[in-house]
Amino acid sequence: MTRTVSSIVLVGVPGAGSTSVGAVLADRLGVELRDTERLAAGALGHDSVSGAFVVAGEEAFHDAETTVALAELAAVAAGEPRVLVLGSGVLAAERVREAAAALEAPGVVELTVTLAHAAPRLGLSLARPVFLGNPRAQWSRLAEERRALYARVVRVVVDTDDADVEEVAGRVLDVIAGPRESDDE
Numbered sequence: 001m002t003r004t005v006s007s008i009v010l011v012g013v014p015g016a017g018s019t020s021v022g023a024v025l026a027d028r029l030g031v032e033l034r035d036t037e038r039l040a041a042g043a044l045g046h047d048s049v050s051g052a053f054v055v056a057g058e059e060a061f062h063d064a065e066t067t068v069a070l071a072e073l074a075a076v077a078a079g080e081p082r083v084l085v086l087g088s089g090v091l092a093a094e095r096v097r098e099a100a101a102a103l104e105a106p107g108v109v110e111l112t113v114t115l116a117h118a119a120p121r122l123g124l125s126l127a128r129p130v131f132l133g134n135p136r137a138q139w140s141r142l143a144e145e146r147r148a149l150y151a152r153v154v155r156v157v158v159d160t161d162d163a164d165v166e167e168v169a170g171r172v173l174d175v176i177a178g179p180r181e182s183d184d185e
C-alpha cells in the first residue's frame with residue numbers, strides 16, 4: 001500500500017548525504033528543504049556552517065541549531081509539509097531528542113555510511129573544524145558518539161554505502177511510503 005508523504009525528517013553522520021538526499025526528496029515531494037545546520041548558520045549571520053562554528057563558537061552554534069530544530073520539529077508535528085534535515089550533532093540536545101522521538105511514524109529516518117564511503121564524499125571537507133587533527137579518526141569518533149544518540153530516537157535506517165543520491169532518495173521513499181507505482185508489478 002502506498003502512503004501519502006508530505007514531510008520527511010532525516011539525520012546522518014557527516015557524509016551520509018542527508019543534505020543532498022533531502023534536496024532530492026524535497027524536489028520529488030514538491031516541498032521546502034529545511035536544514036538545521038544551514039538555518040542555524042543563517043541565524044548567526046553566516047553563509048557557511050564551518051564559518052558560523054568557528055566565529056560564533058561551538059556552544060553558540062549548537063544553541064542556535066537547537067532552537068531552530070525545536071521549531072522545525074514542531075512544524076513537522078503540526079503537519080506542515082517539508083523535508084527536514086537535522087544536523088548531525090543536533091540530537092545531542094535532550095529536548096531535540098524528545099521532540100524527534102515524539103513524532104508520528106515513521107519519525108526520523110537515519111542515513112548510514114561507513115568511513116570508506118564517507119571519506120571520498122567529504123573530500124576536502126574532512127579538513128573542517130570538527131575533523132581537525134586526524135580527520136579519519138575524528139570522523140570515526142564523532143560517528144560513533146552521534147550514532148549512539150540517534151539510536152535513541154530513530155525507527156527507520158537506510159544504508160547509503162552502495163547507492164547514489166537518487167537511489168538513496170528512492171530507498172527512503174520506499175521504506176516510508178511503500179513501493180512507488182512504477183515499482184508495482
Ligand SMILES: Nc1ncnc2c1ncn2[C@@H]1O[C@H](COP(=O)(O)OP(=O)(O)OP(=O)(O)O)[C@@H](O)[C@H]1O
Pocket residue numbers: 012013014015016017018019020021037088121122125160163164165168
Ligand atoms: N549516496 C551518495 N553517493 C555518492 N555521493 C554522495 C552520496 N550522498 C552524498 N554524496 C556527496 O557527498 C557530498 C556531501 O554530501 P552532503 O552535503 O549531502 O552530506 P551530509 O551528510 O549532509 O554532510 P554534512 O552536512 O555533515 O556536510 C556531496 O558532494 C554529495 O554529492
Ligand SMILES: O=C(O)C1=C[C@@H](O)[C@@H](O)[C@H](O)C1
Pocket residue numbers: 014037049050053087088089090128129130
Ligand atoms: O561543519 C562543521 O563545522 C560542523 C558540522 C556539524 O557536524 C556540527 O554538528 C559540528 O559541530 C560542526
Ligand SMILES: [Mg+2]
Pocket residue numbers: 018019020037
Ligand atoms: Mg549536511
